[in-house]
Amino acid sequence: MNGATLRSQIPSxxxxxxxxxxxxxRLRKNLKAMIIVHPTWYVKALMAVIRPFLSSKFGRKVQFVDSLWELSQQIPLEQVHIPDCVQQLDHSWNGSRDTKR
Structure with a gap:
């Protein structure tokens, strides 16, 4: 969950x-996807820079989604702990779209 994270708080x-x-x-090989929610331009740029250093298989597993609704289309949100601040941010950025559809 990346949304509105200050650059100083983004991990190196x-x-x-x-x-x-x-x-x-074995777990890395079985990983289906690494989904980054609310990616900033900085995170997208960082991923573009480090992609050559990742295995091509892992690079294909990295996905960006701009809303919790998009995330809900890929995984059941009941299985994920989403902090209240992220839910509030998503609501302010994406309106009142229901994430439980």
């Missing part, structure tokens, strides 16, 4: 890389 490339490496190889 090194931290993201370390997190990725801590995931067991």
């Amino acid at each position: 490339f090194g931290w993201i890389k370390q997190c990725y490496r801590t995931i067991d190889r």
